Amino acid sequence: MKRQVLLAMALCAPTTLATAQVKLPPYTREALPNGTVIYLLPRTGLPLVSFRVLVKGGAESEPASLAGLSAVTAELLRRGTAGHTAAQFSEDLDGLGGTFFAGTDEQSTSITAEFLKKDFDRGIALVSEAALHPAFPEDEVRKALSRRLDGLRSMKDNPGGAINSYYRSFFFGSTHPYGHVPDEASLDHIRRDDILAYHKRMYVGRNLIVIVAGDFDPAAAKARAAETFGAAPAGTAYAWMADQAPTRNTSPKVLLIDKPDATQTYFIIAQPGVRRATPDRVALMLVNTLFGGRFTSLLNEELRVKTGLTYGASSRVEMARLTGGLYISTYTKTETTEKAIDMALDILKRLQEKGITAEQLASAKAYTKGTYPPERLQTVDEIAQVLGEMELFGLGRDEVDQLFARVDAVTLDQANDAIKRYYRTGNLTFVLLGNASKIRDLAKKYGPQVVERTARQPGWAM
Amino acid sequence: MRFLIGALVVCSILLAQDTRLAQDTKTQTLSNGMKVIVQEDHGIPNVAMYFFYRIGSRNERPGATGLSHFFEHMMFNGAKKYGPGQFDKRMDDSGGNNNAYTSNDVTVYTDWFPSTALELMFDMEADRIRDLAFDPKIIESERGVVYSERRSSVDNSNGGMLQELARATAFIAHPYHWPVVGWPSDIESWTMDDLKAHFAMGYAPNNCVMVMVGDVHFDQVMQLARRYLEPIPRHDPPPPVRTKEPPQQGERRVTLSKPAQLPLQIVLYHVPEATNPDVPVLDVIGTLLTQGQSSRLYTRMVDKEQLVLGVFGGVQDALDPTVFSFNMQPRSGVDPATSEKVLYEELARLESEPVPEAELRKAKNQMLANLYRQLKTIQGRANLLGSYEVFQGDYAKLFARDKTIEAVTPADIQRVARQYFSAKNRTVATLVPEKAEVKQ
Numbered sequence: 001m002k003r004q005v006l007l008a009m010a011l012c013a014p015t016t017l018a019t020a021q022v023k024l025p026p027y028t029r030e031a032l033p034n035g036t037v038i039y040l041l042p043r044t045g046l047p048l049v050s051f052r053v054l055v056k057g058g059a060e061s062e063p064a065s066l067a068g069l070s071a072v073t074a075e076l077l078r079r080g081t082a083g084h085t086a087a088q089f090s091e092d093l094d095g096l097g098g099t100f101f102a103g104t105d106e107q108s109t110s111i112t113a114e115f116l117k118k119d120f121d122r123g124i125a126l127v128s129e130a131a132l133h134p135a136f137p138e139d140e141v142r143k144a145l146s147r148r149l150d151g152l153r154s155m156k157d158n159p160g161g162a163i164n165s166y167y168r169s170f171f172f173g174s175t176h177p178y179g180h181v182p183d184e185a186s187l188d189h190i191r192r193d194d195i196l197a198y199h200k201r202m203y204v205g206r207n208l209i210v211i212v213a214g215d216f217d218p219a220a221a222k223a224r225a226a227e228t229f230g231a232a233p234a235g236t237a238y239a240w241m242a243d244q245a246p247t248r249n250t251s252p253k254v255l256l257i258d259k260p261d262a263t264q265t266y267f268i269i270a271q272p273g274v275r276r277a278t279p280d281r282v283a284l285m286l287v288n289t290l291f292g293g294r295f296t297s298l299l300n301e302e303l304r305v306k307t308g309l310t311y312g313a314s315s316r317v318e319m320a321r322l323t324g325g326l327y328i329s330t331y332t333k334t335e336t337t338e339k340a341i342d343m344a345l346d347i348l349k350r351l352q353e354k355g356i357t358a359e360q361l362a363s364a365k366a367y368t369k370g371t372y373p374p375e376r377l378q379t380v381d382e383i384a385q386v387l388g389e390m391e392l393f394g395l396g397r398d399e400v401d402q403l404f405a406r407v408d409a410v411t412l413d414q415a416n417d418a419i420k421r422y423y424r425t426g427n428l429t430f431v432l433l434g435n436a437s438k439i440r441d442l443a444k445k446y447g448p449q450v451v452e453r454t455a456r457q458p459g460w461a462m
Numbered sequence: 463m464r465f466l467i468g469a470l471v472v473c474s475i476l477l478a479q480d481t482r483l484a485q486d487t488k489t490q491t492l493s494n495g496m497k498v499i500v501q502e503d504h505g506i507p508n509v510a511m512y513f514f515y516r517i518g519s520r521n522e523r524p525g526a527t528g529l530s531h532f533f534e535h536m537m538f539n540g541a542k543k544y545g546p547g548q549f550d551k552r553m554d555d556s557g558g559n560n561n562a563y564t565s566n567d568v569t570v571y572t573d574w575f576p577s578t579a580l581e582l583m584f585d586m587e588a589d590r591i592r593d594l595a596f597d598p599k600i601i602e603s604e605r606g607v608v609y610s611e612r613r614s615s616v617d618n619s620n621g622g623m624l625q626e627l628a629r630a631t632a633f634i635a636h637p638y639h640w641p642v643v644g645w646p647s648d649i650e651s652w653t654m655d656d657l658k659a660h661f662a663m664g665y666a667p668n669n670c671v672m673v674m675v676g677d678v679h680f681d682q683v684m685q686l687a688r689r690y691l692e693p694i695p696r697h698d699p700p701p702p703v704r705t706k707e708p709p710q711q712g713e714r715r716v717t718l719s720k721p722a723q724l725p726l727q728i729v730l731y732h733v734p735e736a737t738n739p740d741v742p743v744l745d746v747i748g749t750l751l752t753q754g755q756s757s758r759l760y761t762r763m764v765d766k767e768q769l770v771l772g773v774f775g776g777v778q779d780a781l782d783p784t785v786f787s788f789n790m791q792p793r794s795g796v797d798p799a800t801s802e803k804v805l806y807e808e809l810a811r812l813e814s815e816p817v818p819e820a821e822l823r824k825a826k827n828q829m830l831a832n833l834y835r836q837l838k839t840i841q842g843r844a845n846l847l848g849s850y851e852v853f854q855g856d857y858a859k860l861f862a863r864d865k866t867i868e869a870v871t872p873a874d875i876q877r878v879a880r881q882y883f884s885a886k887n888r889t890v891a892t893l894v895p896e897k898a899e900v901k902q
Contacts, residue, residue: 370557
């Protein structure tokens, strides 16, 4: 029942006071002979130690027909290893009060695990065994794939969650790796051999980043990391894909997903954005804060605060390794669908035409600096996440240590220039999910050709 | 964060003795009855400021359900000194952020901000507690916002809709019967007078606990509290909730038919309020059954027999007797009757066989480690301190939580399982997917 929490940027929700620049605490970075990069960030306080293991690749590294391969591989790491059955692994982990999560995003697989300080050795043994020596038993593979198929059904029963997958599939399309959203067909194609081959190719020293953060002895930790992760085969470094920016539409595109029992319409309005390493990232972070990244943003102010059309309206600039999307996202009751879409488009148009004021920019800077420390640097696992991003995206520690200076340095002209270039108003991509019988005619208003699907059909937009 | 907790040897370390948590937490009550709890932590230059008001949907009446939650929204829409939108705007401009939540029992306002904004926050909070504005136009607009929230969390969410139905079936007399967000017809009908009456009832300083954790000093906080909050006059808190839920005398079953690809199932059992000594035992049971991939229900239902996609179980703190809830999503092709039967078999096993010592140790370790995880952030600590003060009657009980968990025995688990997990005491709600293919 909370008030809406708005997402700022995909990766960064920066900030603190104009006065004090926050800095990363001391840490070490070292590459082991097999290529594994080890970060050690010791900090006493809570008797906890957290491990973050990143494997380069992620969704980008999957064959198109096997979308979901990296995620299934990650899920199965703990379901049977060289030394433990799945049940034994879970017993050991839970017995220590530890946590272990593995998942994937556009460019990496990440394992995050946390143990009590006293269990450091057992913790790193469990994590490294899962990462490096999984057995992928046939029955576990079968169970995981079958569960994922039902997971798709469950997701499609819930429009708020499903719309994002429809957006990715439709906006990026079948030729872009980010458009390969796992579906019934791709899960059906995945075989145990694919998983074994993927693990062998990707989970190698040259693709590994291991971050240890919390209360531990650095010398002992280094030795344990060398014994475990240092023993992985060096392998071949994953060759990152060349950027392939989504091209701007030559005319508007509309996808309509029919869910006949829906009483509200969910919609996303998208256009090409940026990649994480873009030099425009700080300016865009500030601009997006104002446009749709916080409670008092232009979008939320109009669509929620002033008109009560929705519980929340936001915008997002995706920050992945390859160029992603920049989109508006909200929902409203079926009857006010047109009003809400037109209002969102109008706010976008005003932003494009008029830009922002010096006062707005100052507010975004203060907000960014004030919210960064509690959101990104408060706990060691948050800092570990920041370090992982720096390594993955090839950014230096200035990403944090100079953040406030970079924020302060953004001029009004630079911010308005970023708006001109990125927040465009023509040939947009629309994704609408709702009761099609009531919004089918309206959908045509936003684009001459509407692609229509139902929430019961297998697959996403393709 | 310099906050120290010490080692968790077999996990049975004493929170209070071993950590600075207790020493670093200080309290004082203002002359108007508002209790202030402060924990200093200078790890980051930020502060978490939480206000817990002892008013929630249990203090409502038919015809005005959801009013506490609606009121929560109205608290951001302007007061005397800081007009509409100013609370959020001034906060954003200062690098702060906020949120709020309403439950059956409490309404909680949560502010996070750089410590330089401390005095502004006191001024703005005092302003809205003392002199909230009621603008008819804003009320209409916010009504739309709340209805949209209901559409998202209930009307267009299978889980939300089933949850609402299950609780309304389990409670027939007590106000836990109605949803926190309110029935649709009530959302459409609240009046200005309802709002004003609600404000007068619930927002007395003597009905509130303020918790502050972070980069502040106790003396400085008390000085500001005396200047800004103490002048607000005390008045009568909400009247006691008189209605008690009569004991349930037989299983209740209810179904929800809805277009869906997968069914859903919720099973509720009546259990006592948060201060009852059986509640920590129920917490251990929830952990044994559903926490982690080695838990009993995950192992059997999700993994071995592949009956459900997921299973969750537990009880939330409540001021009045409440329910222990199990939520499951049966897999495609699985008859919900089958997953339901397996749940009952596992509950019966808790009654008939003592839980092995090692398994109990595991559950306790999980609970203690999770407690430590909630202490990592200033927000987490502010929320825990306030919740213990409101639901346990004393925030210091947080420091004894480890001992409370440690004291639970296998015999306690058998006794508590027998007492509450009976067929007579349960409510079963099932979402039955409408099979007919909907028209394209």
